[in-house]
Amino acid sequence: MITHELIERIEGEAVLDFKTDKSGHVQEASIRFLHFRGMEAILEGRNALDALVIAPRVCGICGHSHLIAAVRMLENLYASAGSAVKVTPKAHALREVTRVCELMQNHIKWLYLVMLHESGKLLGKEPPVALRALYASSQINQMSALFSGQWPHSSYAHAGGVTCDPTHIEVMQALKLLSDVERFIEKDVLGCKTENFEANMDVESLLLMEGDFGTLLRYFERLDLLDLGKSHGRFLVLGEDAHEITPNERSSAHIDFVSEDDSQTFAHGGKTYAKNALYRGKFYETGPLARAINTERSGVSALYQQYGDTALTRITARIDEVVSLIAYVRLLLTSLDLTESSFIPPVSIESISGKGVGVVEAPRGSLIHRATVEKGKIASYSIITPTQWNLGNGTYDSPGIAQKAMLGIESTAKASLIFRTFDVCSVCTTH
Structure with a gap:
């Protein structure tokens, strides 16, 4: 049987097309993102510095990540043109604070506005009131705005x-x-205290947790989804500590092996406007679980060794990332040297020609901005967003990350919930 499900309560919309057997189990799943905004085309022909204003508007959730990716692209452009830009440790730390704030507020909203709501709905449970979560998210955005001036869509970071x-x-x-x-x-x-959480990250302890995260895991246990949602077991991080991790190997990753595939887009008679992002020609998972495995955070790594890339591990990795980032932001703030310069002006962009690339670990994973610039004007601009990695639309023989995770699930409703564990965003994807 063929069914179609509109996925809302995300940034944008998506449609899942399911093929199920007589018992309702998912045999095939495809992912469609229906909207197209053409942000790359909008940037072409403009002054390269316009990217600092336009790129943050690709997404209303991860605008800072797009800003930092655009800035890194410009600084890489300057370096490739022989005019390297110096950035002080203070400026780098402030960029990191705003980027990390974005990750934290995103994960909190995902937990309360999406996961608890949608999983509870399947069980007939009233979702928890999200006002305290939204207030906490607003506090994170206030913290970011102390340095960036506003949230979202700040342009406070510049080359230099x-x-x-x-x-x-x-x-x-x-x-x-x-x-x-x-x-x-x-x-x-x-x-519980964060240290207690980090010290007792086994499934028995997690299911006994009194907080809303524990409630979500118990919902998944009652739905028989906790140990489902496995995908290819291939992970990719392209930020500063770039690695690819497969079931048999861990090695350094390089952006040169990244490619896009548009064979499944509407332009080619396919199913989605979104292009697939591939590494060495294959689908790789990006995001909190990939980052946790890459940095070998003990609790999540132990869960992964025992349960693999299941819903349990994927959900826990996102919450564990919030905990670890709180400590990281505190370290950044307490280590700031306020006497350092915030900005060291580079030479005029109008004198620069060449190619630049900027890579950032955004809330959902690795984000890439590439541009070719001719005397300060953008000749071409390309963006590979995190959602492209996880929600790519592959084929029956080579399914994308989320596609594979949904195969075999006993109902389309439960498969849709597994889909949401990847933190769906369609507006970034259909740039």
């Missing part, structure tokens, strides 16, 4: 640094907001 010059008071305000968010994570999300 950042436009802010924070005071000691602003750093103290950020640390206060961070402590408030940590208390929310401990009280509402985990139901």
